Amino acid sequence: xxxxxxxxxxxxxxVDPEGHTxxxxxxxxxxxxxxxxxxxxxxxxxxxxxIAEPRVEPVYTVAFAAGDLWGEGGHEVTVDLWESYIERVRxxxx
Amino acid sequence: xxxxxxxxxxxxxxxxxxxxxxxxxxxxxxxRVFALNAVLVRNGVYRLDQFRDAVERMAPQEYLAASYYxxxxxxxxxxxxxxxxxxxG
Numbered sequence: 001x002x003x004x005x006x007x008x009x010x011x012x013x014x015v016d017p018e019g020h021t022x023x024x025x026x027x028x029x030x031x032x033x034x035x036x037x038x039x040x041x042x043x044x045x046x047x048x049x050x051i052a053e054p055r056v057e058p059v060y061t062v063a064f065a066a067g068d069l070w071g072e073g074g075h076e077v078t079v080d081l082w083e084s085y086i087e088r089v090r091x092x093x094x
Numbered sequence: 095x096x097x098x099x100x101x102x103x104x105x106x107x108x109x110x111x112x113x114x115x116x117x118x119x120x121x122x123x124x125x126r127v128f129a130l131n132a133v134l135v136r137n138g139v140y141r142l143d144q145f146r147d148a149v150e151r152m153a154p155q156e157y158l159a160a161s162y163y164x165x166x167x168x169x170x171x172x173x174x175x176x177x178x179x180x181x182x183g
Binding site for chain 2: 016018019020024025026044045047048049050069070
């Protein structure tokens with residue numbers, strides 16, 4: 001279990017699954033900052049696929065700089081993402 | 095592959111129309127579709143995420159031509175047909 005903490009930098013996995021997912025295309029591969037955890041919820045992808053006992057994972061609010069996503073804008077964009085959608089960014093940026 | 099619904103950040107769709115004092119429904123049939131979906135989810139006919147998936151499975155040209163609740167009705171019909179609960183016609 002990753003157990004991300006507020007302020008940690010995470011990268012959204014650059015997935016493009018066949019079925020339903022709650023990862024908007026505009027954050028895939030992008031680096032953001034954990035804001036807070038919204039509790040544990042059944043993974044929407046597996047619920048949509050009809051899996052009887054879907055994985056239950058923490059959902060995190062992640063903030064992205066609008067400039068990183070759109071190339072402009074000084075505001076932040078926040079997206080709620082299941083744990084398996086994100087990975088920790090190492091200190092060397094990889 | 096990304097589906098047709100995933101248009102966040104894409105240009106070319108024009109400005110969002112924001113209605114003053116927008117009612118929840120613009121026609122009675124929309125309210126019925128809303129209620130029908132709630133009843134079907136609550137009774138376990140399908141899950142909410144399966145409903146979302148069914149909306150996203152619409153053919154792109156149909157999806158883009160349909161209104162919000164037309165998409166809902168399409169998804170309900172798809173899911174009921176797939177479960178053998180709705181016949182042709």
